[in-house]
Amino acid sequence: SASRGRQGKAGPRRTSDDRLFVADSKKVHAAGAGVSALELPVMAFLGNLPFPSATLHQLCSALAGDAFERDFRDEPWNDRAEITLPTTVSRKLVEQYSQRLQRMSEASQVRLLSVRSRIIFPAEFNRDVRAADSKGVVLSRNTMQLVRAACDAHAGFSQTEVTCDKHGGRNRYDELVSEAFDDAFVFRLQESMASSSYRMGDCTLTFRVKAEEVLPVAMASMVSKYLREVLMDQFNAFWIRHLPDLRPTRGYPADAKRFDEEITAIRESLGITRESLWRER
Numbered sequence: 001s002a003s004r005g006r007q008g009k010a011g012p013r014r015t016s017d018d019r020l021f022v023a024d025s026k027k028v029h030a031a032g033a034g035v036s037a038l039e040l041p042v043m044a045f046l047g048n049l050p051f052p053s054a055t056l057h058q059l060c061s062a063l064a065g066d067a068f069e070r071d072f073r074d075e076p077w078n079d080r081a082e083i084t085l086p087t088t089v090s091r092k093l094v095e096q097y098s099q100r101l102q103r104m105s106e107a108s109q110v111r112l113l114s115v116r117s118r119i120i121f122p123a124e125f126n127r128d129v130r131a132a133d134s135k136g137v138v139l140s141r142n143t144m145q146l147v148r149a150a151c152d153a154h155a156g157f158s159q160t161e162v163t164c165d166k167h168g169g170r171n172r173y174d175e176l177v178s179e180a181f182d183d184a185f186v187f188r189l190q191e192s193m194a195s196s197s198y199r200m201g202d203c204t205l206t207f208r209v210k211a212e213e214v215l216p217v218a219m220a221s222m223v224s225k226y227l228r229e230v231l232m233d234q235f236n237a238f239w240i241r242h243l244p245d246l247r248p249t250r251g252y253p254a255d256a257k258r259f260d261e262e263i264t265a266i267r268e269s270l271g272i273t274r275e276s277l278w279r280e281r
Contacts, residue, residue, distance in 0.1 A: 020044060020097060024212035025225035035233075036088040038226040040097060043086050045219055047098030048105070048112055055082035056230050063117040063223070071121045076272060077238030083230060116149060117224045118142045119231075126280045135281045140167050144180035151181075151203055160203045165211035165221075171196055173207050235277075242266050 020041040021028055028037050046053055051062035057078075060068050072078050086094055105111045120128075120142065128138045147162055154160060167173075173196050174186045181200060189197040195208040211217040229250070236248040243266060249259035260278065267274070 020101075022215065022218050022222065024218060025221040028222060029225060029229070034088065035226065035229045038222055038229065039086050040089050040094065042219075042222050042226045043089070043094045044097035044101055045112060046115060046223070047094055048102055049115060053085055055084055056234060057082050059085060060117075060119060060227060060231070063115060063227070064119045065116075068119045071124060074123075075121060075276065076270070077235045080238070083234055085230070087230060087233070113154060114150070115220070115223055116146050117220075117227055118146055119227060121276075122279050123276050126275055129281050136168055136170075140176055141180075143167070144176055147205070148180045158202060162203065162205040163211055163214045163217055164205070164207045165217060166196075166207050166209050170207075173205070174198055177205055239263050239266075242270070 021037065022041050025038065028041075029035075043053065046059070049062075052058040053062065057072065060072065125138065129135050132138050132141075143164060147164070151160055151162070171191050171193065174188050177198055177200065178184055178186045184200050187199040189199055189204075191197075193209070195206060197204065197206045199205075212221055232249075232251055235251075240246050240248065243263065246262060247259075249255050251259075256278075260274075267277075
């Protein structure tokens, strides 16, 4: 299982502060210019894992596996040369921070074992939401698939602790956990507005408010946010090749509508369906 630690209250960093900023991805991303605030800590942590990360495709494949490969090449904006990583900081700086983290890991006898992310493209997301008639169900099931994979990969440990952010206002998770683990028997330890905890064999699972205060949850949040933002860079590059004066989008609600209207004509001429890029919920 991943190590656990608490982060201080997130806020603007001093320019002379050379520590890595690890917190809720929304706070880290808002505190920096573009993706740069996310990139250094994410790439530094991932630099201590044995997989290739020289390009966006390599990194996504390493973190998301077959589920990513299945859909990545089907999207027309992924038809060109790879985005090389890192995009905003030097590879040398990333390596320096990775080495510092490695030394700290050895000194504390705590290490990062693995990182996984589930990348869901719009077409698959729309299909799954229609089938479940619930965005929340889709997100919860995919989260628990990641939890199951992590637990299976590290089944030899005597004790595993899983920490997840709460899913909306939900307080009960025992049925969700049991479903993900082949209907295993789940002991309910506590359920409240603040935190819900369960035990299943040697595994304890906690769903809590503000889970990003726990280091592995914060880093997981940052990794997935980073992947999203760099995938959006690749998406924007495709449309700007066809419309050089087009203003890029980050894909969030208000600006996404503007972007969708501006690309409609060229999208239709290219035979690209709206469903392939527009999330229904």
